[in-house]
Amino acid sequence: MVRLDLTNIHLNYPLLARSASGMKAEGDVESSRIVYDKNGRPRAVRALSGIDLSVGTGERVALVGHNGSGKTTLLHVLAGLLPPDTGTVSIEGQVTSLININLGIQAQATGHANITLRGLAAGFSRKQIAEKRDAIANFSELGPFLDLPVETYSAGMRMRLSFAIATTFTPEILILDEWLSTGDASFRQKAADRMRTFSQAASIIVLASHSLPLIEQVCSRVVWLDSGRVRMDGDVAAVLDAYQEAMAEA
Numbered sequence: 001m002v003r004l005d006l007t008n009i010h011l012n013y014p015l016l017a018r019s020a021s022g023m024k025a026e027g028d029v030e031s032s033r034i035v036y037d038k039n040g041r042p043r044a045v046r047a048l049s050g051i052d053l054s055v056g057t058g059e060r061v062a063l064v065g066h067n068g069s070g071k072t073t074l075l076h077v078l079a080g081l082l083p084p085d086t087g088t089v090s091i092e093g094q095v096t097s098l099i100n101i102n103l104g105i106q107a108q109a110t111g112h113a114n115i116t117l118r119g120l121a122a123g124f125s126r127k128q129i130a131e132k133r134d135a136i137a138n139f140s141e142l143g144p145f146l147d148l149p150v151e152t153y154s155a156g157m158r159m160r161l162s163f164a165i166a167t168t169f170t171p172e173i174l175i176l177d178e179w180l181s182t183g184d185a186s187f188r189q190k191a192a193d194r195m196r197t198f199s200q201a202a203s204i205i206v207l208a209s210h211s212l213p214l215i216e217q218v219c220s221r222v223v224w225l226d227s228g229r230v231r232m233d234g235d236v237a238a239v240l241d242a243y244q245e246a247m248a249e250a
């Protein structure tokens, strides 16, 4: 059984004193996301305000929303990288996150060494890693670059390696941020195909993206975040239609 449940998640980013200058603007819509002290100085930014989210086996969920609506913050909470201020996070299953392109990658080590390191970290034996190595190498299409240190790779090449490793070692829950769409067109198509088959292996995908075509290709459900709250949650077509309509009116 793989599932994740978030209940009433609140998360504020505290502001350091040096970044907390400026006075509260009366009637400013944006100010509802900023917490001020009694002197009118900004003290924190409200990123998530009462998020409830349950995702079950086989669901591929997209998070959409305006810049600053809380998508990345929510992914960090799901990946266990940021503890919420209040609320509960319950996760059944092994989580792999591809949020930060450099997270979990040793830049001085070669691509092949990174395959070994990530495989061991995911709990696989050296023999199991050896059996999967060709599949990862082929999917990444990095060829001889796998013998060079990762610090010599472009951002797209790092992404190919991270994605190939993460999806070949099939985690039960995969958390992805926008950077997937930085890949070139042919890799994006391959990645989308893999993500569709991925969840048939009883896995969950949560993907934050501004790319509506990618979401339509990959996801089975869309959660629309607005100022740190869930504004709509449901069927891909229904939520994307409402979201696009609201964007057009804004």
Ligand SMILES: Nc1ncnc2c1ncn2[C@@H]1O[C@H](COP(=O)(O)OP(=O)(O)OP(=O)(O)O)[C@@H](O)[C@H]1O
Pocket (backbone or CB within 6 Å): 013, 014, 033, 045, 046, 047, 065, 066, 067, 068, 069, 070, 071, 072, 073, 074
């Ligand atoms: N390190 C930080 N310190 C203070 N506030 C932050 C920090 N990171 C994010 N925020 C604030 O938290 C809110 C949510 O940001 P988040 O990055 O989660 O949004 P997002 O939906 O991923 O945006 P985008 O689409 O632009 O990537 C925003 O109002 C942002 O200003």
